[in-house]
Amino acid sequence: MxxxxxxxxxxxxxxxxxxxxxxxxxxxxxxxxxxxxxxxxxxxxxxxxxxxxxxxxxxxxxxxxxxxxxxxxxxxxLGLEHEHAMIIIGAGNLGRALANYVNFERRGFRIIGVFDKTDRPGDESIRGHRIMGTDKLPEFISNNRVDIAALTLPSEGARKVCPILTEGGIKAIWNFAHTDLDVPEGVVVENVHLSESLMKLSYALHADENRQD
Amino acid sequence: MxxxxxxxxxxxxxxxxxxxxxxxxxxxxxxxxxxxxxxxxxxxxxxxxxxxxxxxxxxxxxxxxxxxxxxxxxxxxLGLEHEHAMIIIGAGNLGRALANYVNFERRGFRIIGVFDKTDRPGDESIRGHRIMGTDKLPEFISNNRVDIAALTLPSEGARKVCPILTEGGIKAIWNFAHTDLDVPEGVVVENVHLSESLMKLSYALHADENRQD
DNA sequence: TAGATTGTTAATCGATTAACAATC
DNA sequence: TAGATTGTTAATCGATTAACAATC
Missing domain, CATH: 1.10.10.10 (Winged helix-like DNA-binding domain superfamily/Winged helix DNA-binding domain)
Structure with a gap:
């Protein structure tokens, strides 16, 4: 076909x-x-x-x-017969939530690394992964096949880390930061903008008020 | 206009x-x-x-x-000049992430309650909110104006709790559970299906493989 | 075979883009 | 006023639905 x-x-x-x-x-x-x-x-x-x-x-x-x-x-x-190696960048609540999500694991999305800004308390870990500083990213990416990078850090950090990922050859970015990312041809970005989703809900809740203003 | x-x-x-x-x-x-x-x-x-x-x-x-x-x-x-009182149902990692999201607060989405299944350890709290059992929901809703309910619990729980919310008069549901919800006319649901988002990313990553099969 | 239901073409509907007159 | 740029209509494009011949 x-x-x-x-x-x-x-x-x-x-x-x-x-x-x-x-x-x-x-x-x-x-x-x-x-x-x-x-x-x-x-x-x-x-x-x-x-x-x-x-x-x-x-x-x-x-x-x-x-x-x-x-x-x-x-x-x-959907490509679900492949295993996907995923890293999470940003070890806040949301990153933690993704890392602990059993359903992803079940579908073959395996988390192989968690990163956060360098100045992170040394031995904190998420689901068995020690949190690495983002300064370790280039080395990690070149030593491990990474299919997907989830960005669960603030906008500025996301924009900063993005070129490091794409230069390292990562082809898929799952972006939770409240910013659009500029990526080279061939790299795919899937955005999850939670505040925009919440605003849509807010709109729907008040849509009738907009009828005539 | x-x-x-x-x-x-x-x-x-x-x-x-x-x-x-x-x-x-x-x-x-x-x-x-x-x-x-x-x-x-x-x-x-x-x-x-x-x-x-x-x-x-x-x-x-x-x-x-x-x-x-x-x-x-x-x-x-978008309705952002209104204050919105929000409750979070499901005190797992994702619920915790939403509860701690300062940006929402800044836009006037104020969290006024966090719920989880009844058999929750008594005095655990999230951002100053003691986690209440979902059995307390009807009472809470009738005593407090709740604009938005965020569902961050498994599908079955979400389907079960949904009618309680709508019968209590809640008009907006922010649904993170992997299920569609049946709600009465006039209630709005905004879905955030993370696994479906991840699958889209997986598709895009492998789209070229589908070219001819 | 007759009945059911797909695969697919054609018709409709809606959303995006182009064009330009209105107007600040 | 002349230039810029909107508001809005018309043209195009794409997505959804309807219809039905193909076929299991």
Missing amino acids: EQRYISPAVITRLPRYYRYLNDLMDKGTERISSADLSRIMNVTASQIRQDLNHFGGFGQQGYGYNVPHLYQEIGRI | EQRYISPAVITRLPRYYRYLNDLMDKGTERISSADLSRIMNVTASQIRQDLNHFGGFGQQGYGYNVPHLYQEIGRI
Whole structure:
């Protein structure tokens, strides 16, 4: 199956399909039609079929989709059959939260290092990882394959550390800092801007007030 | 200025404008044109003008936009001139991270309570808040105005606690659990699905492998 | 085979961009 | 006033939905 450019909108929906298929597997469901899945997920059956067809024919006419097979295929598309070595930069509460997140580990995202500013108390550790100073980053990156760097430190630190990561060859950055990052071609950044998410919620909560001003 | 339905795409961009305008204010910039802002933000000037015009004429022909004024207006649209009382349900690492997030406090999101399952060690506290059992929730909600509930607990707990919150009259839920929530009309949910975000990153990292399979 | 349901094309809808008249 | 730049309409682009022929 040849595959061209896939729109971000489609990609964003894949993990959600994956989650629902996982639920269906847990319930022992063997097959599902786009119509049934559309009812469960609150999307149109048409969208499900369109989305999945970007990646090839996973279904069968008159039958629907085989749940475990589709689950596995989407996992493969998402790259989840690979192990990912991840480092966390910023050992505050959020970094700690990510480091301790068992679900990521379960999906093959393995944390291999935790960093923070140099002047960190020496032997503090997170989940068995001694916290290293960011000055150790270049050495660490060149000695270990790092697939993903999660940035859970303030904006300024994130912008400073970013070129060190990309120069070290890291190709994926999971950015929790409240700033956009400038990265070279070929490096992907996934932003999680919590305050922006909270502001959206605040907007929705007050949307009616904006009706006429 | 009459205002009708605003698309989610526009809303999502507002906090980002807000952030860049804040940066400009810090630099002491008094005014900016859509063209200049578009260069800084990597969007089209046309989009900026369209977006802002949904809410009324904030600019001036031949001049551009007054930075502090536009900043304030977007803040108002986002509901940031209100104080928001927030509770956190789930006192794990993530809940702890949110509770300790000074930036939220600065924007008027004040944490007034932290909850976790009942069988929690009695006198543990987060940022001055004793952790209460979720069995105390109905009473707490009826005695305190709660604007936003952040759910930082496992999916099952989130689904269980959700109706308690909505029945108590809470109108906004910030959902970090890996599940979709069913809420009554008039209640807004903002989802932060970290594992789905991570999967998107994983996809992007391996997108080239999908080219032909 | 008949019934069900996909894969896929065509129609619709919405969002983004371009263009330019209005106006400061 | 002339120049700049918005507000806004029209054109384009992309994403979603509908429809149905293909096929299991």
